[in-house]
Amino acid sequence: MIPVIEVGGTHVTAGLVDLTDGSVERRTHRKLDPHGRAEDILGAVCRCADALDTPAGTTWGMALPGPFDYARGIGLFRGVGKFEALYGVDVRAALVDGMARRPGGIAFLNDAHAFLLGECAVGAAIGHTRVVGITLGTGVGSTFVADGRILDHGPGVPPEGRMDLTSVDGGPLEESVSRRALVARYGERGIDVRDIAERARAGERTARRVLDEAFGTLGAVLGPRLATFEATALVVGGSMAGSWDLVAPALHTGLAKGGWTPDAADVNLRHPTRHTRAMRPAALAGDAALLGAARAVVARDGNRTGPGW
Incomplete structure (x- = not known):
C-alpha cells in the first residue's frame, strides 16, 4: 500500500x-x-x-x-x-x-x-495510447500522454504541455474557461459555478449561454491540437466535470469545429483504433x-x- x-x-x-x-x-x-x-x-x-x-x-x-x-x-x-x-x-x-x-x-x-495517469491505468482511458486529459476547476489543467509518457512538447502539444499557457481572442484561455471566468461572465455577485449550473438546468438562458460559450471555446481551442496529436481519447475531470450533462454538448460542438469530432458513442473505448475519438468524463472521480x-x-x-x- x-x-x-x-x-x-x-x-x-x-x-x-x-x-x-x-x-x-x-x-x-x-x-x-x-x-x-x-x-x-x-x-x-x-x-x-x-x-x-x-x-x-x-x-x-x-x-x-x-x-x-x-x-x-x-x-x-x-x-x-x-x-x-x-x-x-x-x-x-x-x-x-x-x-x-x-x-x-x-x-x-x-x-x-496524476489525474490522467490514474485514468489511463484503471479508468476512462484504458486501452488508449494517445490520450489528452483536461481538468476544469479554478483553472484549466492539461496533460498529453503517449505510450504512458507525459509529453511537454511535440506536434499538437502546447508549451510545457499546458493549455493554460495558450490564448484565445487575445487573452489567456483561463479568462474564458475557469471558475472565475464563468462567474465574472455571469455577472451576479455571491454565486458560484454550481449555482450557474443549477440555473442552466432550470432553463435560465443566461446561465446556459455562459456555460455553452465557455465550453464551446475550450473545444474549439482543443480540437486542432487533439487532431494534430492524433489523440484517440479526451478525458475531462475536475469539479466542473460533475456537470457533464452541461459540459458535454458545447464541448462536443467546439471540438468538432476545431477538427476533432468525438464518436457519437464510446463503443470503441476499450478497443481503440487510429480513428477512435472518445470523449469521456473521468471515471475515477477524486x-x-x-x-x-x-x-x-x-x-x-x-x-x-x-x-x-
Whole structure:
C-alpha cells in the first residue's frame, strides 16, 4: 500500500493506494483555505496525512497543482489566485518535519498529470495510447500522454504541455474557461459555478449561454491540437466535470469545429483504433489523482506493480 496526498484548490485528501487492483483505502479529507497562511495550509496537509497512521520512513506520493518545482518540492505559486503564501516555500521539508511520523521521502507530481495517469491505468482511458486529459476547476489543467509518457512538447502539444499557457481572442484561455471566468461572465455577485449550473438546468438562458460559450471555446481551442496529436481519447475531470450533462454538448460542438469530432458513442473505448475519438468524463472521480500520485512513487523507486502500471 502506498500512502498518497492530493491537494486541490479548497481541499486535501489522503489515502492508501493498492496497486494490485487500483483501489484506494482509508481516505481522509480536510478543507483548505487557498488564501491562508503557509503554516495553516501545510498544517492541514500534515493533519490529513497523519490520520492515515502510516509507519515512519514511508515514501509518500503527492499530487498538487502548479506552478510548482516538482523535483525540488518548492512552491512557485504567484499570480494564480491560490496558495501564494507557499511561494518560495520548501514544501517537502515542511511536510517531512511537520508530519507526526516522519516520512522517508515525498514524490511530487502535477495534479493534472496524476489525474490522467490514474485514468489511463484503471479508468476512462484504458486501452488508449494517445490520450489528452483536461481538468476544469479554478483553472484549466492539461496533460498529453503517449505510450504512458507525459509529453511537454511535440506536434499538437502546447508549451510545457499546458493549455493554460495558450490564448484565445487575445487573452489567456483561463479568462474564458475557469471558475472565475464563468462567474465574472455571469455577472451576479455571491454565486458560484454550481449555482450557474443549477440555473442552466432550470432553463435560465443566461446561465446556459455562459456555460455553452465557455465550453464551446475550450473545444474549439482543443480540437486542432487533439487532431494534430492524433489523440484517440479526451478525458475531462475536475469539479466542473460533475456537470457533464452541461459540459458535454458545447464541448462536443467546439471540438468538432476545431477538427476533432468525438464518436457519437464510446463503443470503441476499450478497443481503440487510429480513428477512435472518445470523449469521456473521468471515471475515477477524486481517486484518479491519488492513483497517479502512487505512480510517482513507483516511478521514483523504479518498480512497476499492478494492472496498467
